[in-house]
Amino acid sequence: MKQNIKPAQGKLAVLLPGMGAVATTFIAGVMRIRKGLSEPVGSLTQLGTARLGKRTEDRVPKISELVDLAGLDNLVFGGWDIFSDDCYTAARTAGVLDRDDLEPIKDELAAIRPMPAVFDQEWVKRLTPKHVKSAPTKWDLAQQLIEDIHRFIADNGCDRAVAVWCGSTEVLAEVADVHETATRFEAGLKANDERISPAMIYAYAHIKAGVPYANGAPNVACDLPAIIELAVKHRVPIAGKDFKTGQTLMKTILGPGLKARLLGLNGWYSTNILGNRDGEVLDDPGSFKSKESTKLSVLDTLLQPDKYPQLYGNYEHKVRIDYYPPRGDSKEGWDNIDIFGWLGYPMQIKINFLCRDSILAAPVVLDLVLFMDLSRRAGFYGIQEWLSFYFKCPQVAEGLYPEHDLFIQLIKLKNTLRHIAGEELVTHLGLDYYYDN
Numbered sequence: 001m002k003q004n005i006k007p008a009q010g011k012l013a014v015l016l017p018g019m020g021a022v023a024t025t026f027i028a029g030v031m032r033i034r035k036g037l038s039e040p041v042g043s044l045t046q047l048g049t050a051r052l053g054k055r056t057e058d059r060v061p062k063i064s065e066l067v068d069l070a071g072l073d074n075l076v077f078g079g080w081d082i083f084s085d086d087c088y089t090a091a092r093t094a095g096v097l098d099r100d101d102l103e104p105i106k107d108e109l110a111a112i113r114p115m116p117a118v119f120d121q122e123w124v125k126r127l128t129p130k131h132v133k134s135a136p137t138k139w140d141l142a143q144q145l146i147e148d149i150h151r152f153i154a155d156n157g158c159d160r161a162v163a164v165w166c167g168s169t170e171v172l173a174e175v176a177d178v179h180e181t182a183t184r185f186e187a188g189l190k191a192n193d194e195r196i197s198p199a200m201i202y203a204y205a206h207i208k209a210g211v212p213y214a215n216g217a218p219n220v221a222c223d224l225p226a227i228i229e230l231a232v233k234h235r236v237p238i239a240g241k242d243f244k245t246g247q248t249l250m251k252t253i254l255g256p257g258l259k260a261r262l263l264g265l266n267g268w269y270s271t272n273i274l275g276n277r278d279g280e281v282l283d284d285p286g287s288f289k290s291k292e293s294t295k296l297s298v299l300d301t302l303l304q305p306d307k308y309p310q311l312y313g314n315y316e317h318k319v320r321i322d323y324y325p326p327r328g329d330s331k332e333g334w335d336n337i338d339i340f341g342w343l344g345y346p347m348q349i350k351i352n353f354l355c356r357d358s359i360l361a362a363p364v365v366l367d368l369v370l371f372m373d374l375s376r377r378a379g380f381y382g383i384q385e386w387l388s389f390y391f392k393c394p395q396v397a398e399g400l401y402p403e404h405d406l407f408i409q410l411i412k413l414k415n416t417l418r419h420i421a422g423e424e425l426v427t428h429l430g431l432d433y434y435y436d437n
């Protein structure tokens with residue numbers, strides 16, 4: 001399909017609703033990498049490779065050579081936040097990167113100021129907004145966002161745009177009739193329906209503006225039936241939800257290993273302490289419910305208890321997050337995993353992961369930006385399941401179960417890139433090395 005892809009020419013606007021710890025760590029990181037001051041550790045688009053053809057051919061290009069991706073120099077950053085702090089100040093507040101690392105890019109970072117946000121405290125209880133839009137209806141707010149998007153693209157001489165939600169986690173919403181179809185959703189916007197949250201309004205606005213949209217938080221947004229319908233209608237790629245970092249990343253690395261060797265599970269207890277603003281927001285039970293739902297969904301779909309009742313039919317899975325300010329962005333996660341082996345004999349695994357949330361999330365944002373832009377140029381639209389690799393709760397077509405196994409997700413991603421590049425898919429069968437066909 002190579003001939004159908006539009007080239008990655010011109011500037012790419014990177015729009016980020018929510019310019020807190022993750023967003024500023026991502027932006028600052030790209031700025032440092034552009035200056036040659038840091039390496040893009042953790043980013044598949046920058047460091048990853050993909051084998052092509054047979055192993056004997058020794059063709060292993062970098063992913064950035066296999067497909068035409070936007071260059072880092074062509075990214076222009078913008079976004080919205082409920083605080084008016086510029087990105088340097090926001091990065092200092094987030095406290096992820098050291099002052100010494102921010103200093104060489106201080107002016108560039110400080111030049112980025114968020115646009116006023118669409119916000120409603122009913123949906124994020126722990127934050128008090130200082131920099132928000134007002135309008136009589138949610139419909140008008142959506143129109144203001146669409147104007148912001150078009151203005152940003154024009155003012156910055158961009159050729160196209162991509163958006164990744166890096167805003168706070170909203171309270172878990174029930175999917176209701178107003179979310180079912182585009183017509184009902186638009187009527188709901190005009191009627192100020194209380195079941196439509198700000199995150200949903202951002203997703204709607206970007207899709208109406210033709211901008212690919214990924215959701216990095218666990219709340220529902222671009223996974224609503226109405227939004228999926230619009231994404232297909234307007235030929236816009238969407239993906240979500242909830243960046244796969246930290247504890248869930250470990251779960252989807254270890255879980256497939258246990259299942260591959262058919263070791264049973266009696267229980268998986270996960271707890272975390274973290275002290276950043278995300279932790280403060282998640283301290284509210286409503287926002288925690290959103291996070292809990294994406295974190296809990298992983299094991300069941302991964303382990304398939306219905307297929308392996310003797311191994312996974314009766315395990316306990318608990319997830320806890322405690323807001324503990326002294327930790328800042330440096331999260332500490334503990335997992336206690338009760339497994340069993342041959343003849344049912346019990347064993348235990350303990351994980352103590354001292355991770356840095358935003359350091360793990362920033363390369364995920366970068367890859368999503370570049371791959372969502374590639375999707376759009378390749379003519380893909382609707383749910384981008386090939387990007388499941390990056391999400392705790394991957395969006396899939398109705399009737400499909402999501403694939404959580406990190407390694408299957410990676411094979412899927414690389415095969416999609418081979419497909420885009422017009423290369424043969426790699427099956428790993430390998431029999432042709434041993435037998436004549």
Ligand SMILES: NC(=O)c1ccc[n+]([C@@H]2O[C@H](COP(=O)([O-])OP(=O)(O)OC[C@H]3O[C@@H](n4cnc5c(N)ncnc54)[C@H](O)[C@@H]3O)[C@@H](O)[C@H]2O)c1
Nearest residue numbers: 018020021022081117166167168169217243245277278357
């Ligand atoms: N860091 C990770 O590893 C990770 C992993 C998975 C998901 N996430 C999710 O990513 C999101 C961002 O995480 P973070 O650590 O940067 O949090 P953060 O609190 O530092 O940043 C979120 C920002 O969003 C802003 N915001 C809230 N509502 C908004 C709205 N309606 N419009 C515009 N801005 C709004 C807040 O003011 C804040 O600046 C959270 O939802 C978090 O759950 C993070």
